[in-house]
Amino acid sequence: MFKLNLKIALRNLWKNKGYTFINVIGLSIGMASCILIFLFIRYQLSFDEGIKNEDRIYRFVTEWKYDAFDDYSNAVAIPAVKVAKNEIAGIEKSAAIFRRWSILRVKDASGKDLFKQDETIYYVEPDFFDIFGMRWLTAKPTQALSQPNTVALSETAAQQYFGNAQTAIGKTVTMANNTPLKVSGVFKDMPKNSSFPLNIMVSYETYPDKNGDCWDCVSSGNEFYVLLKEGLTAKDIEGSLAQFNKKNYADRKVAGNQVNKMEALRDIHFSEHYDNFSYNTISKTEIYGLAIIALFLIVTACINFVNLSTAQAINRAKEVGVRKVMGSLRKQLMLQFLTETFLVTLAAMLIACVLAELAIPQMENLFKGTVSIGLFQHPVIFVFMLLLVLFVGLLAGFYPAVVMSGFTPALAIKNKITLNTGGLSLRKILVVVQFSIAIILIISTIVVMRQMQYVQQKQLGFNANEVMMISLPNDSLSRLKHESFKERLLKIPGVNKVSFCQDAPLSPNINSSDFAFNGIKNKDFEVRRMKADEDYFDLFDLKLIAGKLFAKSDTANGYVVNETFLKKVHITNPQDALGKMINSTGQNIPIIGVIKDFNDLSLKENISGLTISAGKTSYWRAAIKLDTKQLFVADKKVEALWNSIFPNYIYYSKFVNENINGQYETEKVMGILFKVFAGVIIFISFIGLFGLMSFVATQRTKEMAIRKVLGATTFELVKMLNGSFLLMVFIANLVAWPVAYLIVNGWLNGFAYRMELNVWPFVLAMLITMFITLLTVSIRSYKAAVANTIDALKYE
Amino acid sequence: MITIENLEKVYKTEEIETTALNGINLHVATGEFVSIMGPSGCGKSTLLNVMGLLDKPESGSYKFIDTELLTLNDRERSNFRKRNMGFVFQNFNLIDELTVFENIELPLIYNKVPAGERKKLVNEIIGRMNIVNRSGHFPQQLSGGQQQRVAVARALVTKPKLVLADEPTGNLDSTHGNEVMELLCELNETGTTIVMVTHSSHDASFSNRIINLKDGHVISEKINKGKTEELI
Incomplete structure (x- = not known):
């Protein structure tokens, strides 16, 4: 039976090549976008994963509550580093890690520079390596970085400076102009999905201000990590931390109600208040936003499928009737139609994989190398693809299968089935939903682009034209x-x-x-x-x-x-x-x-x-x-x-305006993503509309011919066919506007300086969608309207 | 074989109610070949659909041998139909996406006949129907007469007790029409009960008994003497 179903499915899909093409293309583009979004989200969620004891590692952060505003820092005051472990019960290990910048040199025997470069360095306390379970390429140094003037290098840094890890051990790197650092260990490179882009780690003992005693000085590079004792979480030591805060900040009358709080390691990447060493964070809201866009994309593609399948259902009525007469159960028919859907979905998935693979390099480019994703990186990606096929197959196939398998055999075998005569059909509702989604994205895209323009053109109150900033030792x-x-x-x-x-x-x-x-x-x-x-x-x-x-x-x-x-x-x-x-x-x-x-x-x-x-x-x-x-x-x-x-020293220069524009990198990337996804959804929606129009035109061939015989002009016929589609898109605009307003207004509220949100983005979106609709449906309706009347009547 | 009593069927639309069958009583004996005739809209196709369990009447009784069929649920009707009945339609109703062989094989698949057995049965009937060289063709590639032969073959392949034919020659020219009627007669001679709806007195002349319907009532029954004698 399955073989036969498969055969019918394939032959049917082939017979309706046009609709199959629309379905497969729509689905595969939608699925490819979903796969890309999934890969991106998975990559983001994988940050700092796989570290031993990851659920016991916490970062100390600092918060201030002034009367008029709150402030947050990823860092701590230096004296806190010294006393935290002793004053807070439940901490097994603690380690400071302070980021600084310095020129590093490697010299040859004669004292000539072999290598000179501005580098980010980190002063770290020895326990850092244990807390984070860093893996050593060389033998684990027994006293790693416990002595002053020692340094541990990443594999990449060791290769760059000394050729390879083994030769690096015991060699000297010079920091600034005169601080020698002896290489005491080489560790495995940190992965890209890490909040710790560590290359050069200098012993904390080397840090000149390690004995600082200013409790209200918090410099953003000074981070501090603790490993809690087995079985404890941040909640368990809240009391102890509160005492610590009282003793060291409140009692010392440190301004701004300064306190330390603890942030779990796996929350660092998603932190909205606190930065980190990789300057790479993404809020959970953004991740949810992307997931919603992915859902939008796939729903849009599924709507095409449902619409075209139910529209074509009448053509399948005879087959359904015959099969029922032959003794087929409804269940068996549903299974057959679902087989067809899964076949299309599977084909779409294969194409989607190819499309995604082609798009990955562009996407990595867009994120300037901060994202590293691959289609075959992780088994969970395959699970996702499988679930996506199942989800899409059921979402797109279930309703048409229910409709088609439910035909009464006596009517079906005589082709007397009628679907959705008048009234508010599901198909119309789905088209409205589909276009509402597209319109929301169009409006969002216009607003994001306008706001970026506004930001770039706003008078900032100073003139930075042709002003270059250079480094100054x-x-x-x-x-x-x-x-x-x-x-x-x-x-x-x-x-x-x-x-x-x-x-x-x-x-x-x-x-x-x-x-x-x-x-x-x-x-x-x-x-x-x-x-x-x-x-x-x-x-x-x-x-x-x-x-x-x-x-x-x-x-x-x-x-x-x-x-x-x-x-x-x-x-x-x-x-x-x-x-x-x-x-x-x-x-x-x-x-x-x-x-x-x-x-x-x-x-x-x-x-x-x-x-x-x-x-x-x-x-x-x-x-x-x-x-x-x-x-x-x-x-x-x-x-x-x-x-x-x-x-x-090392020369560095950059024009001020370049730097200012660099501050909106995230928004620029977002603008591009919106443009791409809006484009994809518009494309999917319009090919769906074209397919539906083709179907309606075919269905109404006889009616059009009769109207023509009775004297209707081509224009009147085109108008008649287009009318209902334009009405649907118009209604979709009305549905989309309030939703889009809430979304874009919320986004703009994130800017202290924002463009005025007027009616134009909304009107523009309406004009765009109405115009493309008119164009899409007219191509098909015109063809139907000028078709030979006699043929149409004879055909019927 | 079939006993129908007080069968009523009403079609309702928003505005009007049409009584298609109005207290039909009917008996068909095993091995009989019955024609149902009448003007358009008299209810003959509806009666055939009810007999084929494709449609449900409002009231009445329909016994097949000793089983009351109107109390069956959908699944039971489906099962009963596929085991006991074969259908031939005016418009052939072959599945366009399946070849001649596959179309004939379809009811066997629903009856869960093993593949080897299926092949044997289909080939046998294809031989009988004289369409061996067409078995790999699709319906659109055949003439109307050939398509109806395939449809008859499909109706017979499960060896049903009852064959229901709805104007089987309606879409055929007289030569092909006669061929199909002869096929049905041959079938009847082997013991299969046939109920046929037709407009054509010529086609009806092949049957043993002709039932005339009008406005949902049986208005007359006529024994086809020549045929009955043959039967005796």
Whole structure:
């Protein structure tokens, strides 16, 4: 019986090649998108998996609750690292891991540099290796990183510096200019799906500030991990942690109600508040969002299948009738129709695998190598594919099977079956659902694109055109050369202005701190403390609105604050602020000037209360304003000069505008994903519509011929056929609009600066869908309307 | 073999009710060849459908030998049909996607006849129907007469006790029509009971008894003497 069913199925599919093609293509594109989304989600969920004791490993994080806002950090204060294990019961092991950047060199016997590179290094306490069960390529060092001036390298780093793991052992790497580090071990490379991109791990004993005792200084690179004792979870030590927080923060009167909390290892990648060393997080909401899009895609493709199958059901009526007369049970018929669906689904799955395989490299590109996925990476992918075939097969096949197998044999054998005469048929509802989904995605895509445009075009309140940021060595020796470097820079033709500073005006790399205003401790917010020299304001075109700028100085002699700062301390007239004292460094310094607000963070966030002051020891960047016409030449000359003055360091340069745009990378990727998925759903929906139209046109051939004989024009016939389809798409627009509004408005609320959401994206989506519908159905209805009348009547 | 009493069947639409069968009483003996005649809409096809368990009447009784069939559920009707009945239709009703061989094989599959046995039975009947060289063809590749032969072959392959034929020559020219009627006669001669609905007096002349229906009533019954004598 199965063989026969299979035969009928294949022959039937072949007979209706057109519809089979539409079904297979629609399903395979939908399934390929689903597979890609599944691979992506699985990859994201696999972060930091497979670490021994992973459910007992926690990261300590820090939280502040000010009166006006909450703040979060992935890091801890240095003294907490020293005392946590002793003060909190239940911790088996603990280890600090601090990220820093440094130049690393490998020298030959004569002292010449074989290798010199800016590297991210991590100071780690020895227990880190045990907590994370790191695997050693060389013999496990008995005292791994317990001594100062020792380093462990990843396999890749060892190969890069010394050729291979074995030869690396015992060799020396020089950190900065003069700190030798002896290689004491080589560990297996961290996988890509890890929140720990560790290559160079230096012993914590080497860390110069390891004895720091500032409880309210939390630097974002200072992470701290603990391994709880067997059988314990974070809940079990909540009490002990609360005591620790009270003793070390509350009792010490640390500002902002600072506390430490614990975050499970497997939550790090999905953290919305806390960053990590890989700078790679994804929220669970985003993952659910993607899963919903995948579901949308597959439902859209299934709707095509259901619509075309039920539409064609009448053609199968005779077969159903005959089979029932021959003694077939309804169950057997359903099984037969489901076999057909599964055949199509299976074919679609094979094509989907090919499509997915072709799309994977593009997808990895889109995520700039931060994602590594493969079709045959994990057995669970096959399970997913199998489930997908079952799910799609049942979703698409069950309803048509129920309808077709339910025909009354007496009517079926005489072709007297009629389906959905008038009224609100399921098919119409499904088309409306399908198009509503497509329209929601179109509207979302338009809004995402518009918002990105808005962000890129928004006036930020400073002028960064042709401003290049270059690295500026800032150790005590280098600082001696700053003055002459600046003078010589200004002499280069094409260099218009130079300022030494911490970073560009819009930058996430500025510290914030609690402060006292006019002697009163502020409990509402933290102030961002930007350091820059006196030329910064002119170079970036920051507008002074009261007072004056600070004079040339190595240290802070007066603060220039922004309007937001004044607003936050409730001063309305900028003149009133002048002379008021700010203490954020243990020293009272007066406000001497007020500048107009500019965006100091990405447009997702509001402008902060800000102070700008001199502070030579924090100048890590030189901002150079270049002449547009001499951009390229000047750039080269700046690099040459830099290398001659700071030969031991590594030159780095980037234009400010590139950096600013880089802040919206996630949104850009999202925009592209939306475009792709909207495109896929539109394609699937419209080929479905085309198929349905073809069917309707065939069904109504006789009616059209009679109407034509009675005098209907081609235009009237096309209008008649198109009418119902346009109405369905119109209704779909009305259904989609409120849903789309809720979705895009929610997304835009994530931006402090957002475009105004008006009716246009909605109207545009309607125009697009109505136009494509008209085009799609007209192609087929026109063909039907101009068909030879006599043939049609004879045929019937 | 068949005893029908007070059979009633009503078709309802939103606006009107049509009584298709109005208290039909009928007896068909084993080995009989009965024709049902009457004008269009008199209920003859409905009666055939009810006899073939393809349709359910509102009331009445339908006994096949001693089994009351109207109380059976769907599954039981299905099973009864496939074991005891064969059908021949005016429009052949062959499955377009199956070859001649596969079409004839279909009822055997539903009767769970083993594959080897099936092949033997199908080949046997194909030989009898003189369509051996057509067994690999699809229905569309055959003439109307050939298609009806296949349909008859399919009806007979399970060796049913009763063959129900609904205007079996309606779509055929007279030569092919006669061939089919002769086939049915041969079949009847081997002991199979046949009930045939027809418009054609010529076709009806092949049967033993002619029942005339009008407006859902049996209005007359006529014994076909020549045939009856032959039977005696």
